[in-house]
Amino acid sequence: MDEGKSRKVKLTPNQARLKLESYCAYQERAQQEVRSKLYEYGLYPNEVEQIISELIENNFLNEERFAKAYVSGKFKIKKWGKLKIVQGLKFKQVSSPLIKLALKEIDLNEYYETLSAILTKKNNSLVESDPFKRKNKLAQYALSRGFESNLVWEILNNNAVD
Template sequence: MKRQGKSYTLEEALKKMGRYCAYQDRCHQEVRQKLREMKMIPEAIDHIMAYLIEHDFLNEQRFADSFARGKFRIKKWGKLRIIRELRQREISQLAIKKSLKQITDQEYREVLDDLALKRLETLTQCTALEKKQKLSSYLLYRGWENELVYDKIRELLD
């Protein structure tokens, strides 16, 4: 026998989503998905979304800012990866631009330097060409811009 998921009243769903958004910044897409999983009807989803935005539980710019800050400082992602991930979450271009302004050029370059040096230290059993290939693919995968990556590789390995 197939078990039905719990059904929520509008009030229960509002409370649950309020806690969900208060715990951590969320993007609109995540919240809509969660509401669909809760089997809420489209009208209820729209009502709950409007309530969450109006009462500042849900704020696209705040989400973009904390996402960009966190992924840059903790995961050491470059701007291209951050942009790609924010676009996947349907964050507006304006919010993405504003969130990236928090990262200073100096801090950006310092993180790239540290990341490249740490990665290079792990590549001890490689030829010079292999080191260049592995280092570049590692940095590009993490979303660092081509010209910065290739400049850094030239600086470290030539």
Template sequence: MEEGFGKQKKYTPLQAKSKAESYCAYQERSQQELRDKLYSWGLHQSDVESIISDLIADNFLNEERFAKAFVLGKFRMKAWGKVKIIQHLKLKRVSKPLISVAMREIDLDEYEEKLEELIAKKTNKPLGSLTLPEKAKLIRYLQAKGYENDLIFQKIKAE
């Protein structure tokens, strides 16, 4: 009989470890992402923690490497600001010290350049000629992207 939709296949700890190695080799993962995946495969806590510690020992799983890759990926590819990146790292249960280390990967000059590019892309006229509602819309957009208010206002006033 076929398994129904929504039912996840159950794995033995050995099968799960092999599958988890592939899962981690494909893309950097946080410990919490892997933990959630292992639980979805029907494993018990002792097996999950054992597999995670094995994968850390074999360097398939490295929280610092994940955090740095996540920060640079979201910043460079999606143009996210620091606020949004930090929020998402916290959702993935990355520790505060590791978040601090990873956030140092962002070059401040590159960060400001990216913000200026977003402003230029979003407005097709000089900032001085924007109406108040247009400025408010631009500010909301940049806040949603995760940029800090003080930096947004500084850039908008400077131009």
């Protein structure tokens, strides 16, 4: 049995706040991530909420900034579609209004071009010769990346994928 995992690290509220300042300064964080981390440190709910308030007040923690950074990174780097991004933000317990606001950061032309490029790249790697099966495999691939079905089929049916 691994004893290191069974022992909880108990920190004072001040120690935890200092650790979380570094944690938040390194990368944008969702409030729920920070809250979970504080509970891991063995703090009580009132201490957790106090530290979160201080982190927000001192601009270490900003849910809107986190949501926008998350959307930008997942779209531009991982090439995720909006549906998968929304799912990820909901998992991190970001509010719906903030999710909508953050999604507005995605340029629609760039979104369309990214989806088209993903489909073209996947099309070039497929060995399927039946055009119907090929189209379905491409659609499934794009849907699994979180793109909207109407947009996927619009591109596929307009033969925008060569």
